[in-house]
Amino acid sequence: MSITQLVGIFLAAILTENYVLCKFFGICPFLGVSKKLDTALGMSGAVTFVMVLSTAATWPVYTYILVPNQLEYLQTLVFILIIAGLVQLVEIILKKYMPSLYNALGIYLPLITTNCAVLGVTMLVLDKGAENPEFGYIASLVNAFGAGIGFLVAMVMFAGVRERLEAADIPESLKGLPITLVSASLVACSFLGFNGIVDRLLS
Amino acid sequence: MTEQKPLIKEFTKGIIKENPVLCLVLGTCPTLAVTTGVSSALGMGIAATAVLVCSNSVISLLRKLIPQKVRIPAYITVIASFVTIVQMIIKAYAPALNDALGVYLPLIVVNCIILGRAEMFASKHGAAASALDGLGMGIGFTAALFIMGSIREILGAGSWLGLKIPFLCENPILIFILPPGGFFVFGMLMALANKLNSKNTAAKTNTACSACPMNDKCSRQTGKECRN
Amino acid sequence: MPKLSFKEIAIPTIALTLICGISSALLACTNEITHLRIAAAEEETKQNSMRCVTPENTVTFEKAEITDNTAECYKALDKDGNIIAYAISASVKGYGGTIKVMTGIDNDGNLIAVNVYDNSSETPGLGAKTSESEFTDGFKTQYPKNGFAVSKDAEKYPSAVTVDAVTGATISSRAAVSAVNIALDIFDEVSGGIKK
Numbered sequence: 001m002s003i004t005q006l007v008g009i010f011l012a013a014i015l016t017e018n019y020v021l022c023k024f025f026g027i028c029p030f031l032g033v034s035k036k037l038d039t040a041l042g043m044s045g046a047v048t049f050v051m052v053l054s055t056a057a058t059w060p061v062y063t064y065i066l067v068p069n070q071l072e073y074l075q076t077l078v079f080i081l082i083i084a085g086l087v088q089l090v091e092i093i094l095k096k097y098m099p100s101l102y103n104a105l106g107i108y109l110p111l112i113t114t115n116c117a118v119l120g121v122t123m124l125v126l127d128k129g130a131e132n133p134e135f136g137y138i139a140s141l142v143n144a145f146g147a148g149i150g151f152l153v154a155m156v157m158f159a160g161v162r163e164r165l166e167a168a169d170i171p172e173s174l175k176g177l178p179i180t181l182v183s184a185s186l187v188a189c190s191f192l193g194f195n196g197i198v199d200r201l202l203s
Numbered sequence: 204m205t206e207q208k209p210l211i212k213e214f215t216k217g218i219i220k221e222n223p224v225l226c227l228v229l230g231t232c233p234t235l236a237v238t239t240g241v242s243s244a245l246g247m248g249i250a251a252t253a254v255l256v257c258s259n260s261v262i263s264l265l266r267k268l269i270p271q272k273v274r275i276p277a278y279i280t281v282i283a284s285f286v287t288i289v290q291m292i293i294k295a296y297a298p299a300l301n302d303a304l305g306v307y308l309p310l311i312v313v314n315c316i317i318l319g320r321a322e323m324f325a326s327k328h329g330a331a332a333s334a335l336d337g338l339g340m341g342i343g344f345t346a347a348l349f350i351m352g353s354i355r356e357i358l359g360a361g362s363w364l365g366l367k368i369p370f371l372c373e374n375p376i377l378i379f380i381l382p383p384g385g386f387f388v389f390g391m392l393m394a395l396a397n398k399l400n401s402k403n404t405a406a407k408t409n410t411a412c413s414a415c416p417m418n419d420k421c422s423r424q425t426g427k428e429c430r431n
Numbered sequence: 432m433p434k435l436s437f438k439e440i441a442i443p444t445i446a447l448t449l450i451c452g453i454s455s456a457l458l459a460c461t462n463e464i465t466h467l468r469i470a471a472a473e474e475e476t477k478q479n480s481m482r483c484v485t486p487e488n489t490v491t492f493e494k495a496e497i498t499d500n501t502a503e504c505y506k507a508l509d510k511d512g513n514i515i516a517y518a519i520s521a522s523v524k525g526y527g528g529t530i531k532v533m534t535g536i537d538n539d540g541n542l543i544a545v546n547v548y549d550n551s552s553e554t555p556g557l558g559a560k561t562s563e564s565e566f567t568d569g570f571k572t573q574y575p576k577n578g579f580a581v582s583k584d585a586e587k588y589p590s591a592v593t594v595d596a597v598t599g600a601t602i603s604s605r606a607a608v609s610a611v612n613i614a615l616d617i618f619d620e621v622s623g624g625i626k627k
Contacts (some may be wrong), residue, residue, distance in 0.1 A: 229510040237592075239554075239555040239556070240555055260500075265450075268446065269446060269450075270442055270443040270446050272439075272443045273440040273447045275444065276447060277447055277450050280450050280451055280454050281454065283454070284455075284457055284458055285614045287458050287461075288457070288458065288461045289462050291451050291462060291466075292465060293474065294463040294465070294469045295468035295469045295472060296472075298469075298472040298473065298475075298476060302549065302551035303551055304504065305551060305552065318589035337439060345500075359494070359556055360556040362557065375556065377556060377557065377599060380554070380557075381557075384566065422562065
């Protein structure tokens, strides 16, 4: 795979295939932790980290262990356990050897096991690989990283929108989550504009 | 009779009072993603209900055997197995539904409704009550998906369950089946639920986090970050 | 950190291993029961699509060897075993994922029908409309020497036959068009090409 293609995959993962705003993965943290900029950054950093790491682990397991033994049907079970184990392991390692990083990301790690964006990305890159044999390990990792950055972009943008909402005069029954969802709808609208941009940019 | 009354309550509470989607705000991802049409919304609802009933009963039966320390991985394993079984059955007998749901079908594993019910209900109650709780929650989930799917398909595609609606099908409001429409319809439905709840002075809408299985870890570590 | 006793480590480990083992066994059983049915269901979708795009007097299909390994070509045979048409399946990247298109071409190079049999990754109501006859009927024509193009790209490919794209779904429509163009190339390859 050429560099251009990899850049294309990366940009597409951020803009046109944005996991939160276009594919609806990881809505819970998106709504829950996007209230403040610093928590939004911490959460998306942790998600990006775990996404790349999980893809790095699940891709070889699927390709070299499950497929040759015709055990594809164990995919869901194996992946979720790998992710859960990995998150736990990362938490322990960070706590012990990189306390500063642990302080920044660690508190979000337990939440990530049940984040569908992580499981989603590990499965979707395999789907892409099945459709296009060129879409190998490196491309999968780039895609996972892009997905994480896409999550970060959405979170940070949305944190900004929500800070504005604080000051707005909102009708009683729309207060809280409903108005948040309506604003998410508008942010998602802006992402519709990216359709086709990436393909055109690189072709 | 005295024994049965609470059992029926376990069943009905999930449908309206503690509707997992509109009141507890759980399982938002599939709610937004698969409600572009009524048929996929119903398919998702039924698949999740099946998983919920099975996993709730099994976890309730095993609740005394599973050591406290490894209960979350154990629950996840049980749930993942049932999801895979449901997925295989759908692939075999309803391949079109499998195509329509795509990756969201295996993602039922991480649907917070299921892990949430396992942690909050099935691990503390008997098998019959847990199964009914699962069924009620599942039906509540399906109902919410059905309403979302209907609104989005009627307005966005001008059809309902594939049946074309005159006038609307020539002038569909496309945005409703695109991602922004999903957020918008969900927000509006939730506002409606808020309005109804405040009138009935029933339980105030809970936030996403209070029902989230990871809530205790989250709020303990992030302080009050997690309040919407 | 307090030292964990053997019991505290062993019991959870054994319990978790047991649960995993039992679950895997259960899944293996279900897989045993359903995998044939799953394969049959997948084959059926393709077969149905092949029937859609070939003449009614087709009796069986025979796979043809082609160089392009992302596509498949089937010869449609009548009851005497004569080739009466070709059904060619091509996969192209659409908007949300891959879309699979079956193209039926008879011996004279007439396009019998085009059937988009898998576009589940496309946006419902937009890209997914490429499977509707309003769009696919645009392909029913004689062999186009220079292939097809969506009407929007007519300037770019002046000699191509134009097909109206689904409104708002140019990317999906382009993908379907290019799948048909791939099918035309494969038809040339397997039939030796009709006189141009």
